[in-house]
Every structure is written in C-alpha cells, then in structure tokens.
Amino acid sequence: MNTPALVGTARTAQEAREAFRLWLREHGLPVTGQRLAIAEVVIGSADHLSAEEVAQGLEAHGEKAGTATVYRTLDLLVKSGLVVERDFGEGFRRFEAARDVPHHEHLLCTECGAVQEFRDERLERMTTLIAEAHDFARQGHRLVIRGVCSACRRGTRPSDVRR
Amino acid sequence: MNTPALVGTARTAQEAREAFRLWLREHGLPVTGQRLAIAEVVIGSADHLSAEEVAQGLEAHGEKAGTATVYRTLDLLVKSGLVVERDFGEGFRRFEAARDVPHHEHLLCTECGAVQEFRDERLERMTTLIAEAHDFARQGHRLVIRGVCSACRRGTRPSDVRR
DNA sequence: GTAATTGCAAATTCTTTGCACATAT
C-alpha cells in the first residue's frame, strides 16, 4: 500500500543483502542477521521509509530487531552509500535506497504523505549558478514541492494514517 | 553575531510590537507583555531563530518567558502571518519574520549554520509546471542549497556553535 | 576467546499538554 511511482527500480532483496554483506566485510564489521534483514527491507523497498516503518517491514518478513539496532544499522547503510537519508520536514527522517539515479527531487502530498520523485536537469545547473553567485561552495540541494496528489483530490485514497 | 545578509529589511522592534498588538486585538486575544516581547525578538531580528534562540533573545532584552509560552506565542505569530516557520532539516524549527518578500529560497552553510536568502522567479514557474505534470495541486515548495560559505572556506569565522 | 553487536531501558532533544495561579479586558 502507498507505493508511489518511482524514478528508478529498487534492487532485489538478494542484491541488497549481498551488497551490504560485501561492504561490511570490507570494513571488518560483523555480518549479522539483523543487519542483512534491515538492508533487505530498506534497499528492497521502493518507498521512503521511516525508522518505524523499517521495523514494521522486518516483522512482515518474520524477522525483527530492536529500535536501537534499526537506527544503528540505518546509519551504517547511509555510510555505505547504499541508502540515502531524507528529511521532508515531517519531524522525523526517512530512508530511501540509493538507486542509480544521480539526484532527484520530491513531490510530497500533504494529505496522505505519499511521495513522488522527479528529475530536472535545469535545477542542477540553476543551483550551481546560484551558489556561485553567493560565493558558496555548493555541496548539494533539496527541493520539496508540497501539494495534494490526484488520488487525495478525488477522495479516492482511503485516508492513510500518517501522524 | 552571525547575521547573514538578507533579501529584505527586518521591521523595527516598535513596528513588530504594534503589528502584533493589532492582530491580537482583532482576534479578541489578550495582549500580554510576553507576547509583545516575543514578537519584538522574532520580528525585529534579521535571523532565522530557533525557539531556544528566541528565549535567549528575550533575556538579552531583560525580559523572559517560559518555554511553553515561547512556543505558544510563536504559533500565534505564524497564524498572524507576521512570522514564517522554516525547517532546514536540523531536527528543530526556525522562525523568521515574514518580510515583504513573497517567497525566497535558502542557502545553508553546513559549517557554521549561517543562512543566506535569495529569490528566483524561475523556480516559481518551474515548480508549478512540475506539479501540474504530476497531477499535484501545488501548495508551495522549499529549496535549500547546502554548501560552505566564503567566510568558512577562508577559515575566517570563529566556528559558531550550532549543535 | 575476544571484540563487536544486540536489546532493553534510561537518557536526550525538541515540543506539547495539564493544571494551579496570575492577569487582561
């Protein structure tokens, strides 16, 4: 439920496990069942998951991990580059598989919380020029467009519960 | 200290008090010393203040208010339209005087936390078109460009303490 | 075996809420 259209394709659960296992090995860190399971949930999902949703995803797979472990593993996944951290100003963070897409922006539905992604080359150039003009060494940017998605406008979506 | 260049000009402390007093009157709400003092700090400042910084600002003026009052009054100021709420993904909110500038974007220095503002007409049109293309009823957007400001690059700024 | 991870619960940070007391109108 609530699986917004995406720019790229999430990799398979298996690929997720193996990619993370490799990274852990390379860094001399123990490969544990929890770590692989969490990688599978986050990287295998096409959604932008909150820490809580990751924990729920684990249980759906018949696995589980304590809250602390979920957060600690998410940090590792971000460090490994396999996962990207997002902040849509909801008061908590979301985690998204780092796909092959170099960079993309987000459309956030203020009704149901659904997220759509899109890419716009112009934005890349535009923000670079703007940063230059203000004598900033640009590191990156974030654009979130807020609005109401078509499903919510039509009253279709059965009111997701999002905080 | 740490007063980034701004797009518009903050109104004076007096204007702030009077504007808020008027709004409170119009809405049948009691005009209290705390409310006026908080309005003066937030609207009179050219910065993007956190709730804590507002409280500190009060003490600097020889006034003070409890945390709850600060938050409750900030809500009122936002409702009155005199103040705008911002979320730069720092884990807490910031509040900025609503100046005459209709909408502007932010450049955030990841070293010292300084914020510069800028305006770009193209962004307005661009985000409207993008929202349309995705069948979203656009409500607004937010662009934050992250980077390192010139002062920090030159090692000039005496390393602000920002969380 | 030993060092690192796990899970639980306690601690933190930002923000909200309940309630007795104080204050604006």
Place this chain on the structure above:
DNA sequence: ATATGTGCAAAGAATTTGCAATTAC
C-alpha cells in the same frame, strides 16, 4: 468578574546511549 494566558513540571515523539548478555569471526 471571567475568560484567557503563564509557568512549571510531566508527557510525548524521535532518536541516542549505557550496559549486561549474546554472537560473529
């Protein structure tokens, strides 16, 4: 007078941390 605001301390939500028991290598 009376409704509303204020401050304090407790409650909440998201996240982090301390620590004994457990597990990977």
